[in-house]
Amino acid sequence: MPIDCEDQELLEGFLAETTELLEKLDDDLIALEKASDDPELMNRIFRSIHTVKGASSFLGFDLLVRVTHKTEDVLNRLRKGELQLTSEIMDVVLEATDLVKTLVADIKGGEIVDREIDETINKLIPLLTEQPQVATQAAATGEASSGTETAAPPPEQKPAQETPPAAAMPPAAPRPAPEAAKKPAPPKGPEKGGDDLSDNSTVRVDVKRLDDLMNQVGELVLERNRMIQLNQDLQGGTSDQILFSEEFGKLAKRMSFVTSELQMQVLKMRMIPVEKVFKKFPRIVRSLARDLGKEVDLQIFGEETELDRSVVDEIGDPLIHLIRNAMDHGLETPEDRLNSGKSRTGTLILAAVHEGNSIIISIKDDGRGIDTDRVGRKAIEKGLITEDQLAAMSQREMFDLIFLPGFSTKDQASDLSGRGVGMDVVKTNIKKLNGLIEIKSEKGMGSEFILRLPLTLAIIQSLLVEVEGEIYSIPLASVLETLRVDQREFHVIGGQEVLKLRDMVLPLVRLEQVFNVRRCHEQDNFCYIVVIGSADKRVGLVVTRLVGQQEVAIKSLGKYLANVTGIAGSTILGDGRVALIVDPVGMVDGGEGTSGAR
Amino acid sequence: MSNALVPMKADEARAGEHGELIQLVSFSLDNEEYGVDVLKVREIIRMPSITRVPNTPHYVEGVINLRGKVIPIINMRRRFGLLELDYDKQTRIMVMDVEGELMGFIVDAVSEVIRISSSEIQPSPAVVTSGIDQECIAGVINQAERLLVLLDLQKMFSQDERRLFGNL
Numbered sequence: 001m002p003i004d005c006e007d008q009e010l011l012e013g014f015l016a017e018t019t020e021l022l023e024k025l026d027d028d029l030i031a032l033e034k035a036s037d038d039p040e041l042m043n044r045i046f047r048s049i050h051t052v053k054g055a056s057s058f059l060g061f062d063l064l065v066r067v068t069h070k071t072e073d074v075l076n077r078l079r080k081g082e083l084q085l086t087s088e089i090m091d092v093v094l095e096a097t098d099l100v101k102t103l104v105a106d107i108k109g110g111e112i113v114d115r116e117i118d119e120t121i122n123k124l125i126p127l128l129t130e131q132p133q134v135a136t137q138a139a140a141t142g143e144a145s146s147g148t149e150t151a152a153p154p155p156e157q158k159p160a161q162e163t164p165p166a167a168a169m170p171p172a173a174p175r176p177a178p179e180a181a182k183k184p185a186p187p188k189g190p191e192k193g194g195d196d197l198s199d200n201s202t203v204r205v206d207v208k209r210l211d212d213l214m215n216q217v218g219e220l221v222l223e224r225n226r227m228i229q230l231n232q233d234l235q236g237g238t239s240d241q242i243l244f245s246e247e248f249g250k251l252a253k254r255m256s257f258v259t260s261e262l263q264m265q266v267l268k269m270r271m272i273p274v275e276k277v278f279k280k281f282p283r284i285v286r287s288l289a290r291d292l293g294k295e296v297d298l299q300i301f302g303e304e305t306e307l308d309r310s311v312v313d314e315i316g317d318p319l320i321h322l323i324r325n326a327m328d329h330g331l332e333t334p335e336d337r338l339n340s341g342k343s344r345t346g347t348l349i350l351a352a353v354h355e356g357n358s359i360i361i362s363i364k365d366d367g368r369g370i371d372t373d374r375v376g377r378k379a380i381e382k383g384l385i386t387e388d389q390l391a392a393m394s395q396r397e398m399f400d401l402i403f404l405p406g407f408s409t410k411d412q413a414s415d416l417s418g419r420g421v422g423m424d425v426v427k428t429n430i431k432k433l434n435g436l437i438e439i440k441s442e443k444g445m446g447s448e449f450i451l452r453l454p455l456t457l458a459i460i461q462s463l464l465v466e467v468e469g470e471i472y473s474i475p476l477a478s479v480l481e482t483l484r485v486d487q488r489e490f491h492v493i494g495g496q497e498v499l500k501l502r503d504m505v506l507p508l509v510r511l512e513q514v515f516n517v518r519r520c521h522e523q524d525n526f527c528y529i530v531v532i533g534s535a536d537k538r539v540g541l542v543v544t545r546l547v548g549q550q551e552v553a554i555k556s557l558g559k560y561l562a563n564v565t566g567i568a569g570s571t572i573l574g575d576g577r578v579a580l581i582v583d584p585v586g587m588v589d590g591g592e593g594t595s596g597a598r
Numbered sequence: 599m600s601n602a603l604v605p606m607k608a609d610e611a612r613a614g615e616h617g618e619l620i621q622l623v624s625f626s627l628d629n630e631e632y633g634v635d636v637l638k639v640r641e642i643i644r645m646p647s648i649t650r651v652p653n654t655p656h657y658v659e660g661v662i663n664l665r666g667k668v669i670p671i672i673n674m675r676r677r678f679g680l681l682e683l684d685y686d687k688q689t690r691i692m693v694m695d696v697e698g699e700l701m702g703f704i705v706d707a708v709s710e711v712i713r714i715s716s717s718e719i720q721p722s723p724a725v726v727t728s729g730i731d732q733e734c735i736a737g738v739i740n741q742a743e744r745l746l747v748l749l750d751l752q753k754m755f756s757q758d759e760r761r762l763f764g765n766l
Binding site for chain 2: 470514516555556557558559561570572576579
């Protein structure tokens, strides 16, 4: 059934407001479970759900009204102290909130689907009558709800818990139930519904920032006029070469100033706090902890850290996998923890912090840590590596084994973990974002996963290099150093060219070979080496010449050329030519691969 | 321009007496004339400087900067296994919309926009000359002195080839 709403603007307003309220609601509910006696919090929750109810009844979303109404009633009883908050009640309330989210997502999608809502409502109804501390009050609540709903069970029937749902069924059922039976709209998973809500199709921007932006654009327009004027003068012969070049030089400086300011402004607008992702987690951790029978104290730091929305959109999934991993594999059950002399409750710390041009997100648990022996054994068992390979591995390389697709320490796959997919997802997603993962772990003490992500994906600092006449761009973030060396200093170990650099042996990758560039320069003994690194792997790229450092805007190569090995994207140079951006992670891994294979 | 309506295959002719009018951009490739739907053609440009992309199929010439957008360029001669020629003054890149993505195709020359009625399109003969993959040929238009091969660029690349783009 398509939504028939006269006022589109009104509907959009409703959706924006409701989405925001619901996001906050989740947070508040989890907080409430910890501090159930906080009246301020309780009132806020009540107000949120009440607002949603009011707005949806005004717009005529019946299903939404029915769910929110019942939820509101339950919350009202909690607020008045007629009900004691237990985790069972919280489960039902959260379920109802999820249902509300799904319904709102339907509205947002433009189609109202007849969903099965009675199940959830029926779970709420007993709470309206259950364990009345003061009988008369309970009756009053019952009456209040029957007044609006004309369907709630009469107060006399309340002792039997099964009766209210049954009584509530008939009036609620006629409309949605038969249709629901006809076309069983598969109820989306609650988490999914939540994800749909938090999509970022609209932005709220501070008016001040917008004004600043307008100012900058105004300046840019002035500079453009100046440029046109200069050109006219030159064409018309009123200005000579010398005057022109002087004026144009000034103009170029001002232009570069204005555009870099503009770039900063727009970048700032695209920044959103990482809280957007983090706030989903208390909820997830809570339900995971209950499922796993573990006690977890989730601590979140630095949720105000801002990063580009494109990055925020992408890190949600990897973080969920890491949290799941930490809860399932890292943290022990309360008994195990007590046995090993730790406190009963495990701690999971989620922290975000800025460091230079990147953001660092760490997920740290105080669980059992990574048992490298066990990891190694499992990897051999699953045929992912050989005994010899394992023997030659450093501890860090053994940690990296857990990212291999198909790797799992679990013998049996549960619905939570064990398929060996999660960590692979983490690795690929982080790689896609040009990020790095580092693992720190000590057996028995816990582990820490550190993600280092770029602040933005749109513009990067890069080092331009020339390889036999072609220009390539290497992200500066992964460049460690550059050297000019004599090719006669190269050594060959097992077919792999290497260079002795201070106390380490650096494997070399000749870009002209990897990229099949036709040799166009005379063989020169001297060449440049760009040392790039990801995690603790280092590779030296052999290039003909260094061109310089430049800030470049990343352009995608389109879906047809999206997965070219060794190429992360492209950019447009000052002269309008396209330069390809080298994928440092691919280079480092590829280099390792070839050296390992030989 | 088009007066000699050629007898069509019986079953096709019955469907629509004249069919709807369609416009094609015609271009030449190794002395053969081809046509593509005008609505799929975004623009026709001269040869700019092309940046080679490594590790791609041989017929991917590289990428160009089309007013701030980076688009891949396919060499049609190489794609169709024809003899390669140096680019000359007539060489053009036809920028086309292939499944929502812009792509450039290098052709020998672009000649004109022609109007034909869809009923003039005949299915391609079983054996097609010059070794072009059958799949992307939508039909043949036979008009008096000219023979036009109608291409469907959406079918230009098979699923396998698309994967190749990435994983070669």
